[in-house]
Amino acid sequence: MSNPSYSFDNTLLLTDDDYGDDHLMTSLETPMRPDAFELSDEAKMANIEHHFREIMLTLGLDLTDDSLRGTPKRVAKMYVQEIFSGLNPKNKPKIALFENKYAYREMLVEKDITFYSNCEHHFVPIIGKAHIAYIANGSVIGLSKLNRVVQYFAKRPQVQERLTMQIANHLCAILGTDDVAVVVDAHHLCVSSRGVQDVNSSTITAYYGGAFLKEARKNEFLQYLNLPAKSKVSEIIQS
Ligand SMILES: [Zn+2]
Numbered sequence: 001m002s003n004p005s006y007s008f009d010n011t012l013l014l015t016d017d018d019y020g021d022d023h024l025m026t027s028l029e030t031p032m033r034p035d036a037f038e039l040s041d042e043a044k045m046a047n048i049e050h051h052f053r054e055i056m057l058t059l060g061l062d063l064t065d066d067s068l069r070g071t072p073k074r075v076a077k078m079y080v081q082e083i084f085s086g087l088n089p090k091n092k093p094k095i096a097l098f099e100n101k102y103a104y105r106e107m108l109v110e111k112d113i114t115f116y117s118n119c120e121h122h123f124v125p126i127i128g129k130a131h132i133a134y135i136a137n138g139s140v141i142g143l144s145k146l147n148r149v150v151q152y153f154a155k156r157p158q159v160q161e162r163l164t165m166q167i168a169n170h171l172c173a174i175l176g177t178d179d180v181a182v183v184v185d186a187h188h189l190c191v192s193s194r195g196v197q198d199v200n201s202s203t204i205t206a207y208y209g210g211a212f213l214k215e216a217r218k219n220e221f222l223q224y225l226n227l228p229a230k231s232k233v234s235e236i237i238q239s
Pocket of ligand 1: 119120121122123188190191
C-alpha cells in the first residue's frame with residue numbers, strides 16, 4: 001500500500017475524494033458494473049420498485065392490500081438511500097485529519113462500533129461490531145469519522161472479510177500509515193434465521209497491519225477488546 005503525501009499546513013489534509021478505490025486490492029473491491037452510476041438514484045428506485053413488485057406478485061401477494069401496496073416503493077427507497085447507499089462513492093464520508101499535536105504515539109482504540117450490513121449471498125442482515133485501532137503517523141482522525149467509515153462500507157452487500165479489509169485499507173490510506181488493526185465480530189442472519197439456523201455463532205475477522213503484526217501490539221489491542229489473545233479469528237494479514 002502506498003502512503004499518500006500530505007502536509008501539515010492546515011488541519012484539513014486530504015478529503016476522502018482524493019482517494020479512489022485504487023487503494024483497495026482488486027479482489028477485495030465490491031464487484032461493480034462499469035455503468036454502476038449512470039442511472040440517477042431516482043431511476044434506480046423506479047427500477048427496483050418495479051422489479052420488487054414483480055417478486056411480491058410472483059410470491060402470490062395481493063398488492064392491492066393497503067399494507068402491501070407501498071412496500072415495493074419503500075424497499076426501493078431503503079435500498080438506494082439507506083442500506084446500500086455505501087455503494088455510491090458520492091456517499092463516502094468526508095474526512096478531515098488533524099495534526100497530532102499531543103504527539104500521542106500509542107494506539108488509539110475505538111471499540112464496539114455497531115453496524116448493520118447485508119450478506120451479498122442472501123441479502124439478509126449481518127449485524128455486528130467493529131473494533132478499530134491505529135497508531136497516529138502525524139495526523140489523527142475524528143472519532144466519529146471512524147464510525148462513519150465503518151457505516152459507509154457496511155452499507156453495501158458484503159462479505160465479512162471484504163468489509164474488514166475495506167475498512168482497514170481505507171483507514172490506512174487516509175491516515176497515511178500501515179499501523180492499523182480492525183476486528184469485526186458479526187452475526188449473519190443467513191446463518192441464524194435460515195439454513196443451519198445456528199443462532200449462537202458469530203464470525204470474527206481481523207486485519208493487522210504494520211506495527212500490529214508484532215504479537216505484543218496485537219495482543220494489547222485484543223486485550224482492550226476483552227478478546228482472548230489466542231481467539232479463533234480469521235486473520236487477514238496484508239503482505
Ligand atoms: Zn448469506
